[in-house]
Amino acid sequence: MSGKIAVIGTGRIGEALLVGLLGAGRAPDDVLVTARREDRAAELRTRHGVRVVENAEAAKLADTLILAVKPQDLPALLDELAPHVAADRLVISAAAGITTAFVESRLTPGTPVVRVMPNTPALVDQGMSVISGGSHASERHLDAADAVFAGVGRTLRLPESQQDAATALSGSGPAYFYFLVEAMIDAGILLGLPRDKAHELIVQSAVGAAAMLRDTGEHPVALREAVTSPGGTTINAIRELENHGVRAALIAALEAARDRSRELGAGR
Ligand SMILES: NC(=O)C1=CN([C@@H]2O[C@H](COP(=O)(O)OP(=O)(O)OC[C@H]3O[C@@H](n4cnc5c(N)ncnc54)[C@H](O)[C@@H]3O)[C@@H](O)[C@H]2O)C=CC1
Ligand SMILES: O=C(O)[C@@H]1CCC=N1
Numbered sequence: 001m002s003g004k005i006a007v008i009g010t011g012r013i014g015e016a017l018l019v020g021l022l023g024a025g026r027a028p029d030d031v032l033v034t035a036r037r038e039d040r041a042a043e044l045r046t047r048h049g050v051r052v053v054e055n056a057e058a059a060k061l062a063d064t065l066i067l068a069v070k071p072q073d074l075p076a077l078l079d080e081l082a083p084h085v086a087a088d089r090l091v092i093s094a095a096a097g098i099t100t101a102f103v104e105s106r107l108t109p110g111t112p113v114v115r116v117m118p119n120t121p122a123l124v125d126q127g128m129s130v131i132s133g134g135s136h137a138s139e140r141h142l143d144a145a146d147a148v149f150a151g152v153g154r155t156l157r158l159p160e161s162q163q164d165a166a167t168a169l170s171g172s173g174p175a176y177f178y179f180l181v182e183a184m185i186d187a188g189i190l191l192g193l194p195r196d197k198a199h200e201l202i203v204q205s206a207v208g209a210a211a212m213l214r215d216t217g218e219h220p221v222a223l224r225e226a227v228t229s230p231g232g233t234t235i236n237a238i239r240e241l242e243n244h245g246v247r248a249a250l251i252a253a254l255e256a257a258r259d260r261s262r263e264l265g266a267g268r
Pocket of ligand 1: 009037068071073118171
């Protein structure tokens with residue numbers, strides 16, 4: 001399935017996907033976006049050279065619709081789009097928590113719906129997108145969704161029952177790393193380093209650690225052990241992390257994110 005793609009709701013993740021799609025070589029003429037406010041529409045036109053259209057027009061013109069509005073705004077958007085979405089279109093929802101069954105229930109019966117949980121590193125082609133099909137999504141539709149998101153990073157298919165967990169891990173995941181980086185830069189300040197130098201040291205350490213995780217195939221425990229010299233500095237830091245319950249805090253944090261994803265979908 002090729003043709004035009006529309007990003008409906010071009011906020012933070014919508015724009016990240018847009019940039020990723022254009023960066024992956026999709027022609028600006030083949031990408032439509034929608035925005036609620038005219039100043040935002042003008043910004044998107046100037047910044048990315050894409051056509052900004054009304055939601056209804058996007059639904060009529062695009063073969064694939066990516067819905068990237070907040071879960072709370074999705075019901076109203078679906079009601080607005082439904083009369084204009086032909087049942088041969090592919091509808092991809094990126095809304096946390098919202099089930100394909102809910103989206104299907106608001107559209108023409110038989111419309112293929114795919115649920116995708118992307119993440120913002122799609123902006124730099126390093127996204128992680130988790131894909132699940134609804135009841136009318138065939139292998140061809142899943143392949144089509146896969147092809148769109150593979151252009152902006154890695155993709156993984158999981159049963160929809162695991163999407164709330166995936167949302168907690170990879171959808172929200174980048175935020176946890178930014179939080180850690182922010183805290184580690186603060187530590188650099190405490191240790192007397194200038195902020196820009198602390199930033200450089202931590203960001204490059206994060207990039208290096210991420211590349212090691214991805215490229216060596218080593219388990220994170222082995223990689224951490226290789227940094228942790230007997231009687232050295234790292235083990236003192238690790239002891240403090242364990243004393244402060246950082247591992248348990250992360251487990252609880254991701255569980256809370258998973259629960260919120262479930263809540264967002266509940267009753268819808
Ligand atoms: N921000 C992220 O890292 C991720 C977000 N998501 C999901 O993506 C969705 C959007 O999240 P964000 O981008 O963070 O929110 P956001 O608030 O930055 O973007 C939502 C955009 O949708 C627009 N919008 C709302 N109703 C509209 C309508 N009827 N027609 C056209 N545009 C409309 C808003 O004006 C806004 O620009 C949510 O459902 C979220 O669960 C999924 C994965 C990652
Ligand atoms: O915070 C949120 O609800 C969205 C979903 C995953 C990442 N951001």
